[in-house]
Amino acid sequence: xxxxxxxxxxxxxxxxxxxxxxxxxxxxxxxxxxxxxxxxxxxxxxxxxxxxxxxxxxxxxxxxxxxxxxxxxxxxxxxxxxxxxxxxxxxxxxxxxxxxxxxxxxxxxxxxxxxxxxxxxxxxxxxxxxxxxxxxxxxxxxxxxxxxxxxxxxxxxxxxxxxxxxxxxxxxxxxxxxxxxxxxxxxxxxxxxxxxxxxxxxxxxxxxxxxxxxxxxxxxxxxxxxxxxxxxxxxxxxxxxxxxxxxxxxxxxxxxxxxxxxxxxxxxxxxxxxxxxxxxxxxxxxxxxxxxxxxxxxxxxxxxxxxxxxxxxxxxxxxxxxxxxxxxxxxxxxxxxxxxxxxxxxxxxxxxxxxxxxxxxxxxxxxxxxxxxxxxxxxxxxxxxxxxxxxxxxxxxxxxxxxxxxxxxxxxxxxxxxxxxxxxxxxxxxxxxxxxxxxxxxxxxxxxxxxxxxxxxxxxxxxxxxxxxxxxxxxxxxxxxxxxxxxxxxxxxxxxxxxxxxxxxxxxxxxxxxxxxxxxxxxxxxxxxxxxxxxxxxxxxxxxxxxxx
Amino acid sequence: xxxxxxxxxxxxxxxxxxxxxxxxxxxxxxxxxxxxxxxxxxxxxxxxxxxxxxxxxxxxxxxxxxxxxxxxxxxxxxxxxxxxxxxxxxxxxxxxxxxxxxxxxxxxxxxxxxxxxxxxxxxxxxxxxxxxxxxxxxxxxxxxxxxxxxxxxxxxxxxxxxxxxxxxxxxxxxxxxxxxxxxxxxxxxxxxxxxxxxxxxxxxxxxxxxxxxxxxxxxxxxxxxxxxxxxxxxxxxxxxxxxxxxxxxxxxxxxxxxxxxxxxxxxxxxxxxxxxxxxxxxxxxx
Numbered sequence: 088x089x090x091x092x093x094x095x096x097x098x099x100x101x102x103x104x105x106x107x108x109x110x111x112x113x114x115x116x117x118x119x120x121x122x123x124x125x126x127x128x129x130x131x132x133x134x135x136x137x138x139x140x141x142x143x144x145x146x147x148x149x150x151x152x153x154x155x156x157x158x159x160x161x162x163x164x165x166x167x168x169x170x171x172x173x174x175x176x177x178x179x180x181x182x183x184x185x186x187x188x189x190x191x192x193x194x195x196x197x198x199x200x201x202x203x204x205x206x207x208x209x210x211x212x213x214x215x216x217x218x219x220x221x222x223x224x225x226x227x228x229x230x231x232x233x234x235x236x237x238x239x240x241x242x243x244x245x246x247x248x249x250x251x252x253x254x255x256x257x258x259x260x261x262x263x264x265x266x267x268x269x270x271x272x273x274x275x276x277x278x279x280x281x282x283x284x285x286x287x288x289x290x291x292x293x294x295x296x297x298x299x300x301x302x303x304x305x306x307x308x309x310x311x312x313x314x315x316x317x318x319x320x321x322x323x324x325x326x327x328x329x330x331x332x333x334x335x336x337x338x339x340x341x342x343x344x345x346x347x348x349x350x351x352x353x354x355x356x357x358x359x360x361x362x363x364x365x366x367x368x369x370x371x372x373x374x375x376x377x378x379x380x381x382x383x384x385x386x387x388x389x390x391x392x393x394x395x396x397x398x399x400x401x402x403x404x405x406x407x408x409x410x411x412x413x414x415x416x417x418x419x420x421x422x423x424x425x426x427x428x429x430x431x432x433x434x435x436x437x438x439x440x441x442x443x444x445x446x447x448x449x450x451x452x453x454x455x456x457x458x459x460x461x462x463x464x465x466x467x468x469x470x471x472x473x474x475x476x477x478x479x480x481x482x483x484x485x486x487x488x489x490x491x492x493x494x495x496x497x498x499x500x501x502x503x504x505x506x507x508x509x510x511x512x513x514x515x516x517x518x519x520x521x522x523x524x525x526x527x528x529x530x531x532x533x534x535x536x537x538x539x540x541x542x543x544x545x546x547x548x549x550x551x552x553x554x555x556x557x558x559x560x561x562x563x564x565x566x567x568x569x570x571x572x573x574x575x576x577x578x579x580x581x582x583x584x585x586x587x588x589x590x591x592x593x594x595x596x597x598x599x600x601x602x603x604x605x606x607x608x609x610x611x612x613x614x615x616x617x618x619x620x621x622x623x624x625x626x627x628x629x630x631x632x633x634x635x636x
Numbered sequence: 637x638x639x640x641x642x643x644x645x646x647x648x649x650x651x652x653x654x655x656x657x658x659x660x661x662x663x664x665x666x667x668x669x670x671x672x673x674x675x676x677x678x679x680x681x682x683x684x685x686x687x688x689x690x691x692x693x694x695x696x697x698x699x700x701x702x703x704x705x706x707x708x709x710x711x712x713x714x715x716x717x718x719x720x721x722x723x724x725x726x727x728x729x730x731x732x733x734x735x736x737x738x739x740x741x742x743x744x745x746x747x748x749x750x751x752x753x754x755x756x757x758x759x760x761x762x763x764x765x766x767x768x769x770x771x772x773x774x775x776x777x778x779x780x781x782x783x784x785x786x787x788x789x790x791x792x793x794x795x796x797x798x799x800x801x802x803x804x805x806x807x808x809x810x811x812x813x814x815x816x817x818x819x820x821x822x823x824x825x826x827x828x829x830x831x832x833x834x835x836x837x838x839x840x841x842x843x844x845x846x847x848x849x850x851x852x853x854x855x856x857x858x859x860x861x862x863x864x865x866x867x868x869x870x871x872x873x874x875x876x877x878x879x880x881x882x883x884x885x886x887x888x889x890x891x892x893x894x895x896x897x898x899x900x901x902x903x904x905x906x907x908x909x910x911x912x913x914x915x916x917x918x919x920x921x922x
Contacts (some may be wrong), residue, residue, distance in 0.1 A: 164897060270772060271772065271776070272768060272773055274773065274776075293857060325739075325743070325822075325823040325824070326739045326743045326745055329735050329736075329738075329739050329823075330736065330739055330795070331685070331734050332732065332795075333735075333736050333794065333795025333796075334751075334795065335792075336732075336791060336792030336794070336795060337755070337758070337793070337795055337796055338772065339790065340770055340771065340788075340789055340792035340793060341758055341766065341792070341793060341796060342758065343769065343773070344766030344767075344768075344769030344770045345761055345765065345766045345768035345769075346757065347766065347768075347770055347772075348765050348766050348768065351768075396857070421665065423663060424658060424662055424665075425662065427658050429651070429654065429655035429658060429659070430658055430662055431659060436666055437908070438905045438908070439666050439669065439670060440666070440669060441901075441904050441905055441908055442669075442670075442673060442897075442901050442904075442905075443669050443672075443673070444675070445897070445900050445901040445903070445904035445905070446897050446901065446906065447848070447851045447852045447870065447896060447897070447900065449852060449854055449870050449873070449874060449897065450676070450873075450893040450897060451672060453873075453874070453877050453889075454672050454675065454676045454876075454890075454893070455672055457877070457882075457886070458672060458675065464675060481904055488749065498672070499668065502669075503915070506908070506911065506912050506915060507912070507915045507916055509912065510912040510913065510915070510916035511916055514916075525877075541761075555760075559762055561855070562852075562854070565854075566854075566874075582812065586762075587762050590762060590765065591855070594765075594767070594768060595767070595855075595859070601768065604765075605765070608761070608762055608765035611762050611763050611765075612760060612765075615760045615762075616757065618759045625759050
């Protein structure tokens with residue numbers, strides 16, 4: 088208990104929830120380390136940079152520390168109370184996982200040995216063989232389709248490994264295969280590793296099916312015949328056939344590329360020449376090499392990069408919050424307005440709003456950008472009406488640009504929410520309204536006590552997912568400003584760049600700074616994954632999937 | 637009596653006031669929303685070349701921009717490319733997305749939860765972080781510069797976009813397809829003949845989104861479609877907005893936007909009902 092008061096994270100670990108405890112501990116440790124070395128100096132102003140509000144940063148660190156401390160302590164108290172009242176705590180996920188896996192393996196082997204002892208000599212041999220040769224036991228058990236597929240996979244796999252697989256595998260580590268670009272080495276290497284994992288899976292599958300057949304034979308039951316095998320592919324195991332193409336597609340165009348890009352962050356692949364870092368571009372005689380965490384060091388230790396990161400990160404968060412809230416409440420307001428009984432021509436209005444949603448975003452956003460251009464129609468009108476002397480350069484000022492971006496995003500986003508909200512408004516139970524009207528509630532009361540809570544309850548998951556997707560909202564920023572105006576301190580991120588457009592610039596525009604971009608991508612992933620994880624674990628839909636039936 | 641009269645009168649007055657006010661507000665908002673649309677349509681008919689003008693609406697009107705667009709530029713080719721991809725994508729992506737959602741909603745198998753969690757995690761990576769590798773892989777298949785590269789990429793990602801669909805499918809009663817299965821219908825037949833008709837709003841919603849994707853996608857398209865003839869409208873029209881081109885091509889750009897927008901807007905307006913059902917289902921089930 089005393090440990091809990093001082094280092095709650097350690098206490099959490101000792102009570103059995105190891106990972107959460109370690110996470111708490113890590114957070115606490117890092118923050119204390121920061122505060123003890125630099126933080127106190129930041130707080131009293133002994134060190135200062137022009138671009139960072141250091142006292143604020145240090146205060147935030149203290150606040151975060153207190154939060155973690157509080158949460159860890161609360162968690163521990165809950166666990167202790169649970170224990171005392173004889174309820175089980177969930178405990179560590181990792182340990183539970185290993186426990187479950189160990190149990191599964193144990194059951195598997197007990198069945199295996201049991202079946203092995205009962206089996207005929209032929210089946211004993213087959214069980215032994217099944218660990219090495221795929222498909223053969225199935226063929227002897229007269230399940231030809233499975234057998235031939237597995238066997239040919241094994242033959243192809245071995246041929247492939249001899250022909251190039253082994254070389255590709257080694258190439259992933261050395262990145263120096265003559266005649267193959269280092270980048271291709273990585274792609275091939277990742278593919279080989281996936282293939283090897285798949286082969287292990289198939290070996291397990293092979294042993295497992297052989298075992299099942301042997302058990303059936305021991306029990307004097309009929310085995311599945313070839314014809315039944317075929318029909319099970321379109322009936323019982325329909326999911327295997329149906330998911331085949333989507334899974335292959337996801338592997339080839341999502342998983343391998345992502346793993347590739349994550350790996351790139353740990354190489355020196357970049358067109359940008361930076362002092363102290365040996366960045367290269369792979370050619371037929373220049374090879375990449377693994378550089379460990381060097382790139383991350385570059386993100387955090389070079390002051391311009393850090394400034395870029397802090398600036399884009401804070402604008403990303405502000406942008407995500409503002410754009411989500413403005414569109415949500417704007418859409419709600421519009422839906423309520425168009426839902427009123429006394430509005431004439433609702434359908435026409437609604438259809439007109441739908442136009443703005445249906446227009447491809449690049450059209451509407453590019454048009455908007457042109458309208459606010461120096462000689463665009465907005466400036467023309469402002470001058471004609473005599474409100475301004477000369478044109479206003481809207482897009483040259485970061486703050487004005489940001490305000491415009493949020494406003495224009497409302498134009499794009501509100502109709503979507505309007506449609507959504509009008510769909511949901513119909514679902515609010517009518518008797519609530521009737522009861523409220525009879526009781527003499529005012530319209531404001533009805534809204535704040537019935538309509539809004541109901542909508543909020545229905546749309547909380549949406550609010551959160553749209554917050555996360557706004558963090559990744561590339562189109563609005565890119566088509567409106569492309570992240571311009573350019574950086575005032577010579578960084579790579581412009582004044583209105585959010586993380587994702589910055590990432591795009593880093594990897595798609597010269598000089599292409601691939602490893603740096605990949606590192607930023609990983610940081611972004613950690614942000615949105617943490618957010619989504621918290622959300623999805625709390626959302627009703629995830630917790631009670633079956634309850635929707 | 638008099639008092640009651642008065643309250644009725646004031647009630648009526650508030651109601652009239654409220655009606656006028658709401659109608660006015662709605663009208664102003666619609667007008668605000670229409671300004672950019674009107675401007676781009678007007679520019680499409682303008683006799684000027686660039687976007688710089690002294691008036692909001694053009695002073696003289698012409699149809700030349702549309703004629704030039706179809707006779708003097710690559711726009712017809714772009715339009716054809718995009719239409720081909722859009723239609724193929726609608727069919728294939730809708731099929732793969734709905735069937736993945738159907739499987740994950742109706743079947744219970746061992747690696748199901750794992751598959752769903754993996755797709756959830758994959759969705760959290762910024763999409764084009766992987767573009768460079770996608771480019772590498774496409775170039776290994778020798779597909780760079782071809783519109784089929786785009787189609788393959790879209791369809792390959794179709795399986796991962798099942799969440800909204802699955803949420804909707806989960807709400808559909810299970811007994812119908814189960815009893816059909818017991819009666820001996822195959823899964824594929826159940827899926828096409830019983831399930832999809834039941835899930836019509838979601839089907840149309842998914843198809844509409846799939847149809848829209850090629851019109852709006854810029855990132856991969858700009859990377860892959862290098863030659864002028866293979867561009868999609870998004871990439872092509874965007875290239876006209878470049879600061880060196882805009883003064884020559886702006887009105888043609890406007891005309892192009894109008895041409896692109898007409899069919900899509902029509903689709904949206906007619907399919908509004910399904911769209912509303914689709915987004916509300918997706919939103920609520922998260």
